[in-house]
Amino acid sequence: MNFDRRRFLGVMAAGAGALTLGACGGSNSDPLAGGSASPAGGSSGSAAAGSIVVGSGNFTESAILGQIYSQALVAKGVQSSVKANLNSREVYIKALQDGSVSAFPEYTGNLLLYFDKNATAKTSEEVIAALPKAIGSLKVLDASQAVDQDVYCCTQEWSQKNGVTSLADLSKVQNLSVGGPPELQQRDYGPPGLKSVYGATTASFKAYSSTAVKVKDLQDGKVDIADFFTTESAIADNNLVKLADPKTLILPQQVIPLVSSAVASNSTATAALNAVQKALTTDDLLALNKKVDSDRQDPADVAKAWLQSKQLV
Structure with a gap:
């Protein structure tokens, strides 16, 4: 899965006339955007030293989740910015490892297979249990009940x-x-x-x-x-x-924050992100994606409204 605040801007507009679609994986790449997050969670300028940089990928859902994470952090007094349009695990895992990104909305099963191609886990519980060892120096926070696979x-x-x-x-x-x-x-x-x-x-x-x-x-x-x-x-x-997948080729995919050890040791940050995880549902994901893809709303605005509805800001 994957992600940013990004692609849907130009591309969704381009594809909208022909088809009635929602697109989780929309389009053109924009330059990576960083910066200190405003209270609304947007990016502007250069990221402040010590702030938590939340990455997001080049599809709608990741763009929204990146904004939700960053705005939730800001609401708790943690400096945060969003770095958008990181378009593959190869890119953003490296960014997490080198410190240019410190948190990223991920998906449990595909994340496990990225690090351990021989993983035998099949159930949601088995996948979550296998992740901490598989991801090495990186950390995961609480898995959400929200599923998108x-x-x-x-x-x-x-x-x-x-x-x-x-x-x-x-x-x-x-x-x-x-x-x-x-x-x-x-x-x-x-x-x-x-x-x-x-x-x-x-x-x-x-x-x-x-x-x-x-x-x-x-x-x-x-x-x-x-x-x-x-x-x-x-x-x-x-x-x-x-198409049904009777042999579970595709593992369970719950939304989960993948973070650096520095973020994992920040109790304020982890509490803010885990509160998001506790509130997030699959129905929320469907509704949030539709607001961006079909209703053409901005991911930052959609994220803010969701956080307010859950009383997280």
């Missing part, structure tokens, strides 16, 4: 024509074409996992940075199945079929 989708027409309602059915599909973010091609839950777990051979892979384009290509038959996030409104808005 990768899911493979196809159109109703393609599902019916090919008799596919589950990833287990893909082994009978010839010349299977798969779409998703560029990094999916090498992920354990990408084409390599489809092959090893379900015996499905991917004939071609197409990388997407825009959900609008990805959905259109599905509808036009340019790609057979594509990776989405379960909280994306694009799935329901376009009547896509979510």
Whole structure:
């Protein structure tokens, strides 16, 4: 999963005219933005020394969560800024390790597999228990009940024509074409996992940075199945079929803050972030994403309103 305050600005506007979609993985990259957060959680200027820099990725949900984390910290008197548009784990894990970012909204299962490709955990509890050892010098705070995981989708027409309602059915599909973010091609839950777990051979892979384009290509038959996030409104808005995953290729994905040891040792910061985690639900994620993707609201404003509704600011 992934993330920023970023992409949806130019790209969502560009893709909005053609399709009625919500996009968790929208588009163009903007320069990384840093700076001391205002009480509203925005970024301006250079980050103050000693402030907590919250990173966020290049999709809507991460952009919103980054703002929520940063604004929640500011509300408790902790200096914070947002560094947006960090577009892959390879990028932001390095940023956390080198100290240029100190907190990031993550997802439990994919985070575990990033650090431990041989992880045997399957349940939510097993994944959470395995994380502290796997991530080394980094730390995780409380896992939220909010879940947003990768899911493979196809159109109703393609599902019916090919008799596919589950990833287990893909082994009978010839010349299977798969779409998703560029990094999916090498992920354990990408084409390599489809092959090893379900015996499905991917004939071609197409990388997407825009959900609008990805959905259109599905509808036009340019790609057979594509990776989405379960909280994306694009799935329901376009009547896509979510393919079942009976062998748990994709691990449970609860929202969890990944932080530096310095943040983990800051009791005020951890209390603020854990309060967010306790309040956050899957329904919240769906509603927050829709406000940005469909209603075109600013992630910082959406974050502020949510924090106020939960009495966290």
